[in-house]
Amino acid sequence: MAKNSVSPTAVPDTAWLGRGRHLGPEPERDVRRNLIALKAARVIDDFLDLDPVEAARSSDLYPRDESADPGPLARRVFEARWRVADDVTVRAQLTTYDPESRRSESEGVVWVLAAEAERAWEAGWPSPATVFWPDSEQVAWDHVTVPGVRLRSTNHLPKDDDELRRLVRECSRQSWFIHVLVHEAMTPEPLGRQPITAFLPPSLRHRVVEHRATPDQALTADFALKRELGGVGIPRGGAVVLPAEPRVPGYEAQRFTVRNVFLDGTAPTELLEKIVEFASLPQPMPADAEQALTRLREGWHLLTPDEELVHARAMVTRYAKALEAMTSSCDLYKEAAESALAALAEATGGEGAPRTPSPATAKPDASPLKALTKSFGIFRGPSR
Known part of the structure; x- marks a missing residue:
């Protein structure tokens, strides 16, 4: 599933895109249960559960395109429709995939989610991820495609220098998410160990991955960033929003660096503002993300x-x-x-x-x- 190629186009401001891994035994069951519960509670208008072959054949309104086909590794296709801001319709499509090479069961099931609204997306709207996946720590749907990294959690950097550099490199080239690195000036209390992403607006919360460097990793983390990301560094006790490849137009390391972050359980206002500002920049769209958006637009089945x-x-x-x-x-x-x-x-x-x-x-x-x-x-x- 992972591809390093990037489309020259930017992600439309109406779209929300995500890709990750579910490490549980029955991912499709978790999706069905969540959709059934949300429809019963009238949080969503309706949903569909489709076989990939049925999904590829049944949409005949528009000329078919290869990018609208889920592909041979697809397991299930789920669609959901709901409304935000009273009258704005959101359509979303989630597809689950078997990994291309399953070396072990720990690789889990890959999922791709594309959602699009009738107007520009607002960060305060509900996260499409929690429409399909339950927002519970008991369901392991939030692993990203880079091994050992999760959403909704603080991810401490590896101790090994080579592993640390590999992690930085893969996160900048393979992930669809925004990555933030925070250096702990000292070991925080329990409240300070909670992820800062919990303070973000709902739709942005599941687009940001938080990495933590321990107090003794200040120099190694700074060196790894400068080596792999072309001069991007991290101040001691501070934080930086990491760039992706290719660079987002308008990204400057100093512009998205915070000198001091206090990990005491309160909202780090300056860092949160930097993350929101970075997310508002035009984001280059990976090629496989463009295919997911095409499938949503041209292979839609859940009609009113x-x-x-x-x-x-x-x-x-x-x-x-x-x-x-x-x-x-x-x-x-x-x-x-x-x-x-x-x-x-x-x-x-x-x-x-x-x-x-x-x-x-x-x-x-x-x-x-x-x-x-x-x-x-x-x-x-x-x-x-």
């Missing part, structure tokens, strides 16, 4: 009654045009064949020898095909 009516009318129009084109093509073919046979008969006189047609017998409307065409003409038009 009004959308069903529009869909049915569009299908009638398409089929009518196709039938008209087929009928016209058939008529032209028959007319050409009849004309050729008539010309051959007139040229040979019916005995294999050419003859000159008599003016009395040459009638322009004598073709049987034309008479047949006139008969079929009553079936043409709107009343057909």
Whole structure:
């Protein structure tokens, strides 16, 4: 699933995208239970649970595109629709995948989530992740594709220098999330060990991964960042929002660096503002994220009654045009064949020898095909 290629386009401001891993035994069951509960509570309007083959075949309103196909590794496709800000509709599609190479059961099941609203996304709206996944620590859906890293948690850096550099490199190139590194000036109390992402707005909460460097990792963390991310560093006791590859236009290390972060359980206001500011910048869209957004737009199945009516009318129009084109093509073919046979008969006189047609017998409307065409003409038009 992971790809390093990046589309030159930016993520639309109407979209919310996420990708991670579920390490539990039955991820699809967890999704179904959450969707059923939210629909019963009228948090969402409706949802669908589709087989990937059914999902690929049943959407025929638009011309199919390879990027709209879930792919051979897809397990299930879930769709959900809900409203925010009273009347803004959000459509979301979650697909679960088997990993491309399962070295061990610990790799889990990969999931890709694409959501899009009818207008620009607001950070205060509910997180699409918790529409499909239960927001519970008991369900391990929040592992990112980089091994050993989770959302909704503080992720301490590896002690080994090579592992630390590998982690920084992979997070900048493979992850769809925003990564933040915080250095603990001293070992915090229990309240300070809680993830700062809990203070973020709901829709941003599950787009940010928090890394922690212990007090003795100040120099090694700073060196790893500068080596792998081209000069980005971290001050002692501070924090930095890490760039992704390719760099977000407008990113400057100093602009997204905080000199002091107090880990005492209170909201680190300055750091939170930096994260929100970074998230508001145009984010380059990875190629596989672009495919997920295409599947959402062109492979959507959960239609409202009004959308069903529009869909049915569009299908009638398409089929009518196709039938008209087929009928016209058939008529032209028959007319050409009849004309050729008539010309051959007139040229040979019916005995294999050419003859000159008599003016009395040459009638322009004598073709049987034309008479047949006139008969079929009553079936043409709107009343057909």
